[in-house]
Amino acid sequence: MPILNYIYLCLTLFSIGVIGVLVRRNAIIVFMCIELMLNAVNLLLVAFSKMYNGATFANAPTSTIGIDAQIFVFFIMVVAAAEVSVGLAIIVMMYRNTHSVDINFLNRLKN
Amino acid sequence: MNTLEILFYALSAFAIVSAVMVLISKNPIHSVLWLILVFFAISGHYILLNAQFLAIVNIIVYAGAIMVLFLFVIMLMNVKKDQEPKKQHLVKFIGVIAGGSFLTLLIALVKQTSQLQGKTVLLKEGTIGLIHPLGKALFSDYVVPFEISSVLFLSAMVGAVIIGKK
Known part of the structure; x- marks a missing residue:
């Protein structure tokens, strides 16, 4: 499978996430779109890892070239889990204060 | 077209359709369920790339823990329908235009990168996953x-x- 197919797929998923962040106004859905972008990046990292591993696969089938990308994906998942716990706590607190999750109400820092 | 290519295109179409449904569904709970389907499709891609550990961790951590947390919060707040006002078609249009031009720019950039031409991804084999x-x-x-x-x-x-x- 050419690497370009994976790149196009991940770019499409990432752009859908970007459009979601720009278009939706529900804070929870904006947050979910950020998760979508993180997952697109994860998939691209794994694809590149298999690309570099596949280049040496014919000569050395057990080489671990490219394993760093998969470790990176693991750490991205860790950071995403921590981020979601704090972010959802912030959203719950915001809902308690304003009784809404609309991000347009979050302009109090403006003045 | 062999089995791997059919699986790749099917999973990709499934992922993209589910991701679009995350955006356009009005009910936030439906958005969460569609996003879980996206994560399952991405896990299928990991299995296709023989990254078995990441496939399982993706299902357990993302679909199992993070999305359940989202569901809890949505049900706790009781946000049934989106209370988004109607008069924001212009903002939606501009957002879609901006995201679409971002995608076009990146695809055009990738297309003229000479290092990526002809490189292939190792499917189904390899032990690093x-x-x-x-x-x-x-x-x-x-x-x-x-x-x-x-x-x-x-x-x-x-x-x-x-x-x-x-």
Whole structure:
């Protein structure tokens, strides 16, 4: 499978996430779109890892070239889990204060 | 067209359709369920790339833990329908235009990159996605970041409790 197919797929998923962040106004859905972008990046990292591993696969089938990308994906998942716990706590607190999750109400820092 | 290509295109179409449905569904609970389907499609891609550990971790952590947290919060707030006002078609249009031009720009950039032409991804074979090499790398080369991430988790837990208690 050419690497370009994976790149196009991940770019499409990432752009859908970007459009979601720009278009939706529900804070929870904006947050979910950020998760979508993180997952697109994860998939691209794994694809590149298999690309570099596949280049040496014919000569050395057990080489671990490219394993760093998969470790990176693991750490991205860790950071995403921590981020979601704090972010959802912030959203719950915001809902308690304003009784809404609309991000347009979050302009109090403006003045 | 062999089986792997059919699987790749089917999973890709499934992922993209589900991702679009995340955006256009009005009910936030439906958005969460569609996003879980996206994560399942991405896990299918990981299995296709023989990254078995990441496939399972993706399902357990994302679809199992994170999305359940989202569902809890949505049900706790009782946000049934989106209370988004109607008069924002212009904003939606501009957002879609901006995202579409971002996608076009990136695709045009990738298309003229000469290093990526003709490179292929190893499907179905290779051992680096299995638990044994990953565990070895994680606990030898990456043991310090691993421990630091546990500290990050601890601080995130403390932060979430403190923010939630106010």
